[in-house]
Amino acid sequence: MTETYLFFFQAVLPLFTRPNMLLQREDPSIHLVHESLQDLIQRLLTKFVQLKLLMAQKFEGTEIDYLDWSCQVEDRELYIGMSTRSLLRKLEDDGQPVAMFYRGVCSFWETAVTKSKKTFLLNDDVLKNARLIDLFNKEEIKVSQFEYFVDRFGSLLGDINLEKIHDELMDLLLFTIPEKQMILSQGSTAGQQGYSRNTDQLSV
Numbered sequence: 001m002t003e004t005y006l007f008f009f010q011a012v013l014p015l016f017t018r019p020n021m022l023l024q025r026e027d028p029s030i031h032l033v034h035e036s037l038q039d040l041i042q043r044l045l046t047k048f049v050q051l052k053l054l055m056a057q058k059f060e061g062t063e064i065d066y067l068d069w070s071c072q073v074e075d076r077e078l079y080i081g082m083s084t085r086s087l088l089r090k091l092e093d094d095g096q097p098v099a100m101f102y103r104g105v106c107s108f109w110e111t112a113v114t115k116s117k118k119t120f121l122l123n124d125d126v127l128k129n130a131r132l133i134d135l136f137n138k139e140e141i142k143v144s145q146f147e148y149f150v151d152r153f154g155s156l157l158g159d160i161n162l163e164k165i166h167d168e169l170m171d172l173l174l175f176t177i178p179e180k181q182m183i184l185s186q187g188s189t190a191g192q193q194g195y196s197r198n199t200d201q202l203s204v
Contacts, residue, residue: 004087004101011081012108015043034127037120041113047079048072048109067110075102078109126152 019036022029045054045066053064053071065071080088092098121127129145 001091001096001101004084004091005104007084007087008080008105011084012047012079015040030127031130034122034124034130037116037122041116041120041122044109044113044116048106066113072106075099075106078102078105080105 019040022032022036042054045064049064049066049071050073057064088098088101125148129148131145
């Protein structure tokens with residue numbers, strides 16, 4: 001049975017690779033963190049929770065008690081990877097019990113979700129509002145995100161004309177203006193360092 005567990009872990013490790021690589025990137029990626037962590041939790045849930053409940057959560061906002069067995073799929077529907085499943089069939093054909101393996105797999109998924117929810121800063125306001133600098137997804141940007149950073153870090157911006165920056169942010173969101181840049185000429189040196197003049201990214 002040891003080989004079966006090794007096959008299982010080999011199948012599930014790639015799930016954690018993408019968010020792990022994101023957190024190790026050297027370029028500014030804070031605007032991607034919150035969505036990436038949420039996506040990981042959803043992907044974990046798909047491995048052992050009934051699809052109809054996940055769909056209801058997505059469209060109706062219903063909460064899922066993923067620890068309730070009635071919300072989980074049957075043992076044979078748990079995600080374990082194709083190689084693991086093939087090996088498990090051979091073990092079953094040889095008359096070996098596999099119920100304990102399935103319980104272990106289910107416990108793994110439950111623990112992965114529980115620890116992720118507890119560890120990830122999903123309610124962190126900085127991470128949630130950092131989508132402000134993701135100008136490649138303009139439809140996700142809100143004025144309230146801009147206001148959040150001004151309220152929290154406004155003292156670092158010196159005498160920058162915030163109204164002007166706000167108007168230019170709206171221009172960037174609503175129009176495609178080649179080589180459009182944030183105008184910071186009236187701001188202090190410290191304030192200018194707080195914002196990027198890059199046309200693709202606004203960062204605080």
